[in-house]
Amino acid sequence: MITDYQVKIFDEKIRAARSIVLCAHKNPDGDALCSVLALAHLIELNYGKEVTCLYDGNIPDNLDEVPLRKKVKYYERVEDDMPVDVAIVLDYGIEKNIGGPHRFVERADFVIEIDHHINHNKIGGLCIDNEEAASTAGIIYQLMIAAGWTWDMTVGRLIMTGIITDTGCFKYVKHGVVMRIVADLIDAGIDIQRIINDLSNKPRKTVVTEAAAVGAAEFFFGNKLAVVIIDNKQYKNLDGRGETVLNLLGQIRGLEYMVLLKEQKQNQIGVSLRGRRHAIDKIAVELGGGGHEFAAGAIVHDTLENVKERVLELFKGVVK
Numbered sequence: 001m002i003t004d005y006q007v008k009i010f011d012e013k014i015r016a017a018r019s020i021v022l023c024a025h026k027n028p029d030g031d032a033l034c035s036v037l038a039l040a041h042l043i044e045l046n047y048g049k050e051v052t053c054l055y056d057g058n059i060p061d062n063l064d065e066v067p068l069r070k071k072v073k074y075y076e077r078v079e080d081d082m083p084v085d086v087a088i089v090l091d092y093g094i095e096k097n098i099g100g101p102h103r104f105v106e107r108a109d110f111v112i113e114i115d116h117h118i119n120h121n122k123i124g125g126l127c128i129d130n131e132e133a134a135s136t137a138g139i140i141y142q143l144m145i146a147a148g149w150t151w152d153m154t155v156g157r158l159i160m161t162g163i164i165t166d167t168g169c170f171k172y173v174k175h176g177v178v179m180r181i182v183a184d185l186i187d188a189g190i191d192i193q194r195i196i197n198d199l200s201n202k203p204r205k206t207v208v209t210e211a212a213a214v215g216a217a218e219f220f221f222g223n224k225l226a227v228v229i230i231d232n233k234q235y236k237n238l239d240g241r242g243e244t245v246l247n248l249l250g251q252i253r254g255l256e257y258m259v260l261l262k263e264q265k266q267n268q269i270g271v272s273l274r275g276r277r278h279a280i281d282k283i284a285v286e287l288g289g290g291g292h293e294f295a296a297g298a299i300v301h302d303t304l305e306n307v308k309e310r311v312l313e314l315f316k317g318v319v320k
Contacts, residue, residue, distance in 0.1 A: 002128060002139075002146040009126045011147065013110050014043060017085035020051040021108065023075075024091045024136075026099030027057035027270075030066075030165025030199070032091040035114070035136040037068045038158035039088065042140075046149045054078060056099030061206060065198040066161060067154045075100040084108040089124065091136035093117040093290050114139055117290060134178040137162025141181050156190040164195060168247070172294060202244075209237040210244045213260075217249060220312060221319040225257045227311070229304060232263040246274045257319065259311055261304060269307040272297045283314050 014020065022040050024032035033055070040051045053072040063069065080103065087108035092098050092115060098105060105111060105123070113124030116133040133139050137159045144151055163182060167173050170182075186192060209230075217228045226249045230238055242260045249258040256278060262270040271287055273280040273296050281296045287310070289298025300307050 002142050004146075006126065006128050007143070007147045010112065010128070010143070013086050013112065013126070014047050014049070017049070017110075019083050019085050020049060021054060021082075021084050021087045021101070021104045022051055023054040023056075023087070023089060023098060023101035023105065025093055025097040026055075028055050028059055028072075028091075030060075030063060031135045031137050031162040033059060033063055033069075033072065034066060034158040034162035034165075035090045035140050037066065037071060038137065038140050038155050038162070039090065039114070040071065041068060041155055041158070042144060042149055042151060045151065045155075046147075052078060052082070054101040054104065056101055062199050062202050063161075065201065067157050075104070078104075086110050086112065088112045088114065090114045090140075091116070092119075094119055095121065095123055114143070117292075119290075132175060134173055134175070135163045135166035137166070138178050138181050141185075153189060156185050156188055157195060160185050160190050160192060161195050161199070164192075165199065168243075168295070169196070172292065203237075205237045207244075209234050210242065210248075213242070213245050214248045219255075221315065223254055224319050225259065225312075225315055226252070226255055227259045227261065227308065229308070230260065230262045231304070232265065235262050235264060238262065242272060246272060250274060250276060257315065259315075261307055261311070263304050264299075267301055267303055269300045269302065269304055270297065271300060271307065271311065278318070278320075280318075283311075283318065286314055287311075 022036045024036050036053050040053050043051050054075045055072050056075050084104050087105040111124045112126045114128045116130055116136050118131050130139055141159050213228050217226045219226050245260055246258050256276050258274040260272040264270050273284055275294045279293045281291055281293050284291050284296035284298050287298035287300055291297055
């Protein structure tokens, strides 16, 4: 529930700001990217102020058709000494996940955070957080309604895309709130079929890489755990976080847990974890990351072999 006090502080800080920076976590997914762009557009529509949207890492190819996609800038292409009155950090989880844009956040006069991840070390002077929310995009929608802001179809498409991607096309929905938001957006004219079609549009090399990765999956603990490894050469063809790989594995009967290990750089392994009926977020925390109950991840600085061994050891105490 967004309070009148939160709306008041947000309004005061944005009205007084001359320079505003928005960012999310490194390697932004659909929810992170679309939440940033939706809020940026809302600020421009309702306050008449230009904002700077930053990212670090890579953005998945299937988000190329997202409205305002070109508005978000790689952080190294922005003047490093740019003044920042207000920094808004969205969908970031924990502070180290921000990556390069953190340098702009740490020197901001005031920080606002909007997130749905569990975080015991918040960085915002104003925190509009809801750990029960299915996505950060959903929180943006609720803030928009609570503030009485003007919005358009661009904002609606961005919020819908963020919700669709972060709920795995509604697979991870636990509360009816998100579905009521979706219904309101559809009633307002948002074409959900178009958005899903746009998200399913990938380069051929990506689909081939994903299919080959699934075919090479290893299975453990009585076929209850699947582990897929993407080396650095394959990673260059992978679309974002490899959601398709995890979704395909999730269709295998009897499989309870899915792990994707991605060699992003030498001794830098991205770990994506999924659970069908059992939580995996605590394993992500053990690896130095975090996330949601059934979908989480981490970045581990070690070799592929060592990370694989550690993941298997952690799952030993989890798999029944």
